[in-house]
Amino acid sequence: MSADLVLVSGTSGFLGTAVTLAYLEKGYRVRGTVRSQEKADKWAKKHEGKFDKSKLEWAIVKDVAAPGAFDEAIKGVTILAHTASPFHYDVKDNEKDLLIPALEGTRHALRAAQKEPSVKRVVVTSSFAAVMDFNRLSPETTFTHEDWNPATYDEAKKSDNPTFVYCASKKVAEEEAWKIAREPETKWKLSTVCPPLIFGPPLQVIESLDSLNTSSGAVWGVVDAKEVPETSFPVGTDSRDIANLHVLATTTDEGADKRFLAIAFHFDNSQVVDVARKAFPELDGRLPKAEPSEGKPHFKTDSSLVDRTFGGFKWISFEDSTKDTLAEILRVEKALKQ
Structure with missing residues (x-):
């Protein structure tokens, strides 16, 4: 149980939901930012009974890019977990939509x-x-936490x-975070978490499978x-692991002032199909034929800083993460049809 108040930006999103639940499960008080009270109400209803309702409060931040967007929401906060950032490829204007x-x-x-x-911690x-x-x-x-995308x-x-x-x-945003963290007037300690494609059960409010997160x-x-x-990107990690890393990064001395590359597994989509077919026989007629594959040769990754920092961090496996992801989406699909 902790008296610390955590501000999670983007609570209603896929990762924001996982991060919010992770802090609540550890006994922290959370103030979640959402774009509207309607989103807050729907989120709270979906997760009713999972935590002490007195531990969660809301702040309406309609536009995270607006000047002063977080000035009210941050008051009294001990820990900031900034998860809110767009992740999509439906880009009409590079600057307005993403940058x-x-x-x-x-x-x-x-x-x-x-x-x-x-x-104290961010x-x-x-x-x-x-x-x-x-x-x-x-x-x-081999990419490590010391590598940086050279794009400008x-x-x-x-x-x-x-x-x-x-x-x-993502590169320019993280670069800006470290710049601010190193300014003399900054009194808190920063950590960043660098996940790849994030698997894991989508626990945010989903009103249509067409609106599933990317x-x-x-x-x-x-x-x-x-x-x-075609495999969009051949590296992944479970959302629950990424959420737990956010908690560890802000609540342990070891987690401060570090940049964590957080990649748990390498995969390709034929392996996703293989796991799906074995775990969900009822999906057999809905899955394409796929020969077992080791995937195309690609880069390597080294996320060992996580293990060294947190004493042998136990990652959720590709198989378990894939099964849990599909199980939740199948549950949502069934509910939406009722």
Whole structure:
């Protein structure tokens, strides 16, 4: 049980939900940011009974990129977990849709924390996108927490590749976070978590499977597919592991001032199909034919800083994460049809 108050930005999102639940399960008080009271009410109803209702309160932040967006929400907060950042490839304007929300959202959240004397610890959800280099994706490359995506804001602003723009948005946002953390007026300690494609059961409010978050949609994409979809990115981690890393990064001395690359497994979509077919026989007619595969050769990753810092962190396996992800989406699909 802790008296600390944690501000989680983006509570109603996929990862924000997992992070919020992780802090609540550890006994922390949480103030979650959402864009509307309606979203807060729906989220609270979905998770009713999972935690002490007195431990959760809400702050309405309609636009994380607006100046002063977090000035009220941050008051009295001890820990800031900034998870809110766009993750999609439906990009019509590189700056308005991705770059500005990611950069300004991080800047405003951390500037607010800088002005609030109660804040002691901050964790920002970054991404493997901020680590990887599109020019170094060969099997000879091993990415670690020390690597940085070389993409710049100006390059991303002009790019016609939405994936490149998204990756650059995460890089410039995390870079800004470390810049603010190193300023002399900053009194709190920063950590960042850099996950890849995030598996795990989507526990946010889902009103249509068409509105599934991008990473859950990538797993669900093998269902009802005529052929195995191309693997969008061959590295993954479970949302529950990423959420627990946020908690550890902000509540332990060891977790402070560190950048964690958080990759639990490498995979391809034929392996997702294989797990789905074995775990859910009822899906057999909805899955494409897939030969067992070890995946195409690609880069390597080293997330050992997590294990060294937290004494042998136990990652959820690819098989368990895939099964749990699909089980939850199947449950949602059934509920939506009723």
